[in-house]
Amino acid sequence: MALTYDPLFITSDKSPINIPSPPPTLTQDELKRIAAYKAVDYVKSNMVLGLGTGSTAKHAVDRIGELLRQNKLKNIVGIPTSKKTQEQALSLNIPLSDLDSHPVIDLSIDGADEVDPFLNLVKGRGGSLLREKMIEGASKKFVVIVDETKMVEHLGGSKLAVPVEVVPFCWKFTAEKLREVMEGYGCEVKVRLGEEGEVFVTDNGNYIVDMYLEKDMGDLSVVSDEILRLPGVVEHGMFLDMASTVIVAGEFGVEIKNK
Numbered sequence: 001m002a003l004t005y006d007p008l009f010i011t012s013d014k015s016p017i018n019i020p021s022p023p024p025t026l027t028q029d030e031l032k033r034i035a036a037y038k039a040v041d042y043v044k045s046n047m048v049l050g051l052g053t054g055s056t057a058k059h060a061v062d063r064i065g066e067l068l069r070q071n072k073l074k075n076i077v078g079i080p081t082s083k084k085t086q087e088q089a090l091s092l093n094i095p096l097s098d099l100d101s102h103p104v105i106d107l108s109i110d111g112a113d114e115v116d117p118f119l120n121l122v123k124g125r126g127g128s129l130l131r132e133k134m135i136e137g138a139s140k141k142f143v144v145i146v147d148e149t150k151m152v153e154h155l156g157g158s159k160l161a162v163p164v165e166v167v168p169f170c171w172k173f174t175a176e177k178l179r180e181v182m183e184g185y186g187c188e189v190k191v192r193l194g195e196e197g198e199v200f201v202t203d204n205g206n207y208i209v210d211m212y213l214e215k216d217m218g219d220l221s222v223v224s225d226e227i228l229r230l231p232g233v234v235e236h237g238m239f240l241d242m243a244s245t246v247i248v249a250g251e252f253g254v255e256i257k258n259k
């Protein structure tokens with residue numbers, strides 16, 4: 001279902017004053033869907049598409065499935081960024097492939113946990129950061145879809161998790177090394193747990209150590225390199241200089257930010 005509302009209203013001196021009724025308050029999920037549908041406007045027939053993971057990306061995948069069913073899109077190949085998205089896409093009859101067969105992707109659409117003013121991202125609170133980074137990094141265009149709550153002054157600024165995927169082998173050792181490297185930013189680390197308190201295992205059989213940061217990390221490329229140099233670290237959830245476009249849906253309407 002397409003959601004529409006126009007947050008703009010115009011009055012002039014000559015016309016009688018119409019006091020507009022306030023726009024309906026939209027739920028966070030409705031905002032996510034608005035951003036997702038807008039992103040799917042970028043999808044054209046014959047594209048190879050990176051299919052993101054999470055509650056926002058789910059709306060985009062649903063919409064792509066719907067347009068395929070209606071024959072408004074044809075000959076799409078989807079590259080899912082997680083097992084969950086793969087299942088969703090299969091249930092919608094979206095033809096799927098992988099990076100081995102399609103090393104260049106036309107367009108990826110995915111959500112994010114944080115977006116900074118330079119369009120750097122935190123991703124992976126849903127646990128799929130590694131496949132997301134591989135697939136979105138291989139994309140000619142990467143469109144990020146968020147509701148306004150995801151916008152931050154600097155990465156880590158929401159005080160929520162900045163995820164790091166690590167190998168299970170001696171993960172406590174790796175988590176401690178990570179804490180030491182990040183100590184200057186007031187970093188606490190916690191291994192991610194699943195719903196029943198067990199250690200969460202990624203689609204790649206790894207664990208996630210979440211970093212909680214008190215301070216701004218400053219030069220993100222320096223911090224990124226430091227984290228990636230640690231043996232045992234597979235990947236982190238900072239997506240630096242990867243997004244081409246960020247679509248932000250809020251009570252104000254939709255804003256499209258281009259790199």
Ligand SMILES: O=C(CO)[C@H](O)[C@H](O)COP(=O)(O)O
Nearest residue numbers: 054055056111124126127128
């Ligand atoms: O990176 C992700 C999954 O690994 C998600 O894109 C991110 O967590 C945003 O999720 P949501 O759209 O549910 O808020």
